[in-house]
Amino acid sequence: MKNFTSVIRLSLSLFSSLLLITSCQNNTEIEVQELSPLSNYTMKPIPGQYVVVLKENVSGKYNTQKYSDRILSLKKDYLARFSTIKLTSDKIKQTFGYTISGFAAQLDKEQLLSLRQDDRVKSIEQDYTITLNPELSILKGKPGSGGGTTYPAEVIPWGITRVGGGLSGAGKTAWIIDTGIDLTHPDLNVNKTGLNKSFLGGIDANNPNDGNGHGTHVAGTVAAIDNDIQVVGVAAGATVVAVRVLDSRGSGSYSGVIAGVDYVGANGKDGDAANMSLGGPKDSALNDAVTKASVKVKFAIAAGNDSANADNYSPASVNGTNIYTVSAMDKNDTFAYFSNYGPSVDFCAPGVSILSLWKGGGMNTISGTSMATPHVCGLLLLGPVHSSGNVSGDPDGTPDPIAHY
Secondary structure (H helix, E strand, C coil), X not given: CCCCCCCCCXXXXXXXXXXXXXXXXXXXXXXXXXXXCCXXXXXXXXXXXXXXXXXXXXHHHCCCCCHHHHHHHHHHHHHHHCHHHCCCHHHEEEEECCCCCEEEEECCHHHHHHXXXXXXXXXXXXXXXXXXXXXXXXXXXXXXXXXXXXXXXXXXXXXXXXXXXXXXXXXXXXEEEECCECCCCCCCEECCCCCCEECCCHHHCCCCECCCCHHHHHHHHHHCCCCCXXXXXXXXXXXXXXXXXXXXXXXXXXXXHXXXXXXXXXXXXCCCEEEECCCEECCHHHHHHHHHHCCCCEEEEECCCCCCEHHHEECCCCCECCEEEEEEECCCCEECCCCCECCCEEEEEECCCEEEEEHHHEEEEECCHHHHHHHHHHHHHHCCCEEEEECECCCCCCCCEEEEC
């Protein structure tokens, strides 16, 4: 639980083929491309950067403040608490104060030693970054040029039908903790009240727009609008909020993911659902953050694509009343060979060759537990998740129930 040599592994695609969809109404050709396997990744420690978790829960002090003010108050609080080590504001990279209390910061050797000896500190762990390979730079289906905004006629992906989705999600909100969302996608109802947020640094620090495609794909399965174009989501037309913790390369940090979960916990409301189609080795800080955030917001979490026990990964291993870990299956209700399994898994859902939306106003077909999870997230917006049979071929010998409305 304390090992923080952690990996943020997106459950992206496992197949490589090219389909071509043509709209019968307007003859607009749209590429729908499956990506090649992304099992290779580069994991590196962020030099001198650590996640510091405090024993004291400080969230009650600032809960009445709006989020931006709360972050400033938390930073001032932590700087004051540890003033003797001369920690400066620019060295604090993330602050946590709703789900867990603490911060991620650049620390020199003396500061690190001092904090390790401080009785107020619960844990200090190395922060890591992960970059998935290869970079996703494939052109996806955009409307044809010269004829205005023309899009292919709406189709209902097989997964939406299998889980009984395609129902109205009007008035519901899903928080997509991922690579961001295409903020202007014509088939999505993206939040317009300022809730979209990036937890990345550098040029993407204030940009929640999806530069990768994965987060838009997830959002489409959850909530694509029933509007006669492209696809329809499980909870069609629900509002989606971009919580960007991974950049265009699929690169991010554990501290950024924790900060994203903290943000959802602080701003989400009863009836909301969050989707986490990402994960890595088991980590107590991330698990604790999800557990606390789930008091208000229901979480759908990818089991992972390692053909292994989900209990060994975070946040897949988290268990709780409002937390649902999801494995993947194909059209034949057969357990996907790549999917993680085990007692932490609550439901199985469609995760093989899933057509959904993509950045740039397009669509894409990819596979993974990342694709299965948003089916359950959409169902959580509609009400209690039921089941319709059990998946066959579950490696742990206890077939997961198939999620259904």
